[in-house]
Amino acid sequence: MKKLLAVALTLGVLTATANIQPIFAESTIATKLIQQDKKARPVHREANKGASDENLRVDFNISENFYDHNMEQENGPFKADIACKAYALDSHWLLLAGTCMDYSTEDIRTPGDHVYMERHDRKILKASAGKIALNAKHYTLNERIMLIWSNNASFTGPYVNVLGTTSPSKLFELSANHTVKIHTARLGIDSLRERDFKSNSIKGNTFKLKEKFTDLSGTATDPLFLFSKQGNEFLAAYNKGEISYALQMTVDDFTHTYDGKTSATWYSLTKEDLFFIKDTVNKIRPQDWNRIKGRLFFNGTSVPFFK
Template sequence: MKKTFVCAGILLLTVCPLLATSNSTLQQKVEAEVKVATTQNKGAIEKNLRVDFEISESFYDERYDQNNGPYRADIACKAYALDSHWLILSGTCMRYSSGDIRELGDHEFITRYGRVVKNKINYTNNSNVMLIWTDEDKYKSPFVNVLATSSPNQLFKLSSNHTVKINTARFGTDSVKTRTLKTGSIKGNFFQLDESWTDLSGTATDPLFLISPEENEFLAAYNNGEIEYALQMTANDIFNTFDGKTSKEWFSLNRNDLEFIKTTVQKNRPNDWNKIKQRLFFNNTKIPFFSK
């Protein structure tokens, strides 16, 4: 009987240190991941950049059964540095304008097509985000974190202990404003903000950030406004270029957007991935989504 107790004691003395070592290693790993995730990027929301595009576009007029163009147009979009070689923008930057062309008045009879970006840039986009990359080490920190959520409901939950801010270009400004998310406004992937008629609302390509208690800043949504622009068809068109329209609606980023970023980076500048993946989060602002 005594031998049994002795063996049990020896077994505990052997196993307990192993368990302690295992738990300690796991804790160190978690702490290391959290430390990576909490790298300070305070002030990132204020460091927006303007990206100008010259595009070429044609349109088909069903009323006269004729193609027109191509014609040149200028647009500009708000961008943020994701890394020293990368910019992230709203996917609405490359959305076709629904505005009438030269005030023809019957846009339902006009189909835009054949858009070509004339600038010599590397870019790609999905419906929510656009990425630009360069071989030149040109963009400076603080770099943005990107927060995707499973639905706007999760974004609302996170806003209970995070500060919501937008950077709006309304009236030609670059103004950072604190906002709250509007209860009951969620429709699919879209939601609204609590705003009075005196508040500066968001415009096309304006971002929404969640600021963590540790003051880390996460790009989480974009305004759903569109950029209206004039195709340069006559000399008079030089006085009418582009205008970012306001929208009450915002759309949250999702998991597919994180996968899109991953695929784009690994395809075009794979050496940048280990840095960028530390800035991509899903449903939380503590541990990066691709940390494992």
């Protein structure tokens, strides 16, 4: 009888163990998958200190037409020169403000004529970043950012990180443990300047900074950065200023070319911009994506957005 009881107890233990093993196995597999997911997502450990100071000036020679609605007449094409601030996102990629290619809203011939002059058919004829010649066709843009790529590894680091947010309110929140700086040549000195967000200034995707006489707001294509305590720098917004330029219609227009207008308004980058970068890189140079994805962040600066 004792032997039968011992056998029964042994069988019971074996059955219970058999029932537990699949659950334990599933738990182990789930843990491994979570660990693999964490490893797959790039962790941003390498500081990019100094990236915000490494701006490049990109010079463009463009052409555009305009239609005179009063005269019902097409005019052009006329050339113009403009320049925009750029930062290296990778050795083959530059990041610029999307407003770089906005049409001017200024008068063309006489005061007030901009209301019936319709600018159109913009073309980039030449582009260069310092001594680096760029392919005039190697660019794409949306309303917030512009990307330029080069077949050659023309640009060196430290490379910028890009921070998209759900709204400027998230930037305001992050400023509690990040330093906010803009890079501007305002007042004649090209430098980084620490700034503070202005309360109750958010309108949609735009916001303003606190203004003082000595640190007035930025100019067209100026970027705004968040600096983390770990030494990383994140391009998170751009100044909404307009680039003023003269169409080269007279001799005087060749000497009075372009200028970046000031603006108190800034706009933040978004999740859509991160996907815009991803889609562009994977379409043009997919071999660069594994590096670039580690520099794209959303609503925080600790872990890159894309796996």
